[in-house]
Amino acid sequence: MVKQKTKGNQAGQYDKIIKENLEVTLPVIIRDVLGLTIVQSEELPDDIQHTKERKPDALKKVTDATGQTYVLQVEFQVEDEKEMVYRMAEYNVMLMRRYQLPVKQYVIFLKDVTPNMPTFINTENFKFSYNLARIVEANYSLFLKSDNPEVKMLGILANFGKEDSYDAVKSIVDQIQSFTKGDFAESRYFKQLRIFVQLRSSVEQQFEKAMETITKFFKEEKDFLYRKGEVKGREEGREEGEYRKSLAIAAEMKKDGFSVEQINKFTKLSVEEIERL
Numbered sequence: 302m303v304k305q306k307t308k309g310n311q312a313g314q315y316d317k318i319i320k321e322n323l324e325v326t327l328p329v330i331i332r333d334v335l336g337l338t339i340v341q342s343e344e345l346p347d348d349i350q351h352t353k354e355r356k357p358d359a360l361k362k363v364t365d366a367t368g369q370t371y372v373l374q375v376e377f378q379v380e381d382e383k384e385m386v387y388r389m390a391e392y393n394v395m396l397m398r399r400y401q402l403p404v405k406q407y408v409i410f411l412k413d414v415t416p417n418m419p420t421f422i423n424t425e426n427f428k429f430s431y432n433l434a435r436i437v438e439a440n441y442s443l444f445l446k447s448d449n450p451e452v453k454m455l456g457i458l459a460n461f462g463k464e465d466s467y468d469a470v471k472s473i474v475d476q477i478q479s480f481t482k483g484d485f486a487e488s489r490y491f492k493q494l495r496i497f498v499q500l501r502s503s504v505e506q507q508f509e510k511a512m513e514t515i516t517k518f519f520k521e522e523k524d525f526l527y528r529k530g531e532v533k534g535r536e537e538g539r540e541e542g543e544y545r546k547s548l549a550i551a552a553e554m555k556k557d558g559f560s561v562e563q564i565n566k567f568t569k570l571s572v573e574e575i576e577r578l
Contacts, residue, residue, distance in 0.1 A: 314557050318493045319377045322451035327359055329452050333443040334434055335407055338366040371403040372396050378408050381416040389431040406431040411458055413437040413501045450477045450490045457497050467507040474511040495567055552578050
């Protein structure tokens with residue numbers, strides 16, 4: 302549900318990452334962000350109404366440690382959307398009608414600001430509420446405990462506590478690199494991490510500084526052109542291997558809807574080079 306018409310492609314980028322990594326990240330989010338102890342889980346179909354424009358991000362029939370069985374719905378939200386309470390109420394009624402079970406609903410807000418969207422409806426004939434959780438309230442170290450890079454990157458959105466922000470960001474970057482196998486996967490995870498950083502502008506500088514200390518998106522010593530030494534590139538002082546990788550990353554970012562200015566900021570390629578892609 303990380304969709305907002307006014308945000309267009311940018312919101313779609315967050316939605317795409319969440320959906321791609323959900324199978325790996327959801328169990329950790331349920332345990333460490335929502336504080337639920339689930340002992341049994343069953344996937345439910347998300348086509349609860351064919352005419353609805355949106356489908357639930359995560360929908361499961363679960364049994365918790367107390368033996369209670371219910372439908373669990375988890376949504377991820379970027380925008381402070383006042384209509385969210387009505388949408389969640391619609392889901393609630395449809396889910397109860399279809400499965401004849403209690404329904405617990407959680408919206409996880411991904412930005413590091415306090416949302417003002419209503420979480421309840423209280424009228425004479427209708428009372429409803431859902432749970433709103435902020436990922437920034439969870440400690441980032443909880444995500445770093447996982448062996449999965451998809452989970453580790455969520456740490457960039459979490460609470461650094463008393464940790465120096467650069468040290469925390471550097472730990473996240475280093476661990477993603479250490480637990481990633483293959484240059485393609487490494488490139489994918491760091492591209493996703495760059496997108497998440499946009500949700501937390503206060504750490505953008507620390508992130509760029511941390512990225513400069515690692516071997517970026519591939520190990521240079523394995524690159525043929527790097528072993529040959531410095532080559533003539535389009536930018537003075539840039540290794541050909543790094544330049545080619547920056548072009549590939551820029552192409553992916555352009556495909557995902559990033560603006561030329563955003564791509565220029567993240568890859569350091571010139572506007573002319575990006576426009577030629």
